[in-house]
Amino acid sequence: MKVSVDQNLCYGSWDCVHRVPSVFTVVDGYGAVVPGREGAGDDPRVRAAAEGCPSQAIVITDGRAAEPGK
Ligand code: SF4
Incomplete structure (x- = not known):
């Protein structure tokens, strides 16, 4: 499962970064996924961070819905 952060919605609370610093980081004051960790959507801690955002x-998607034209 893929994980991403919609920076139009994020307001930079850092909750996700504190929960799972190996997957989430902050870029320009907003949450973002650490490069290379986009496939971490199956991690229960990532799911908990998503629920707690x-x-x-x-x-969190299966990776297909986000691909245009598919
Ligand atoms: S938990 Fe992460 S993604 Fe959600 S608002 Fe806070 S910094 Fe943004």
């Missing part, structure tokens, strides 16, 4: 900005 106060702005619902963390998106």
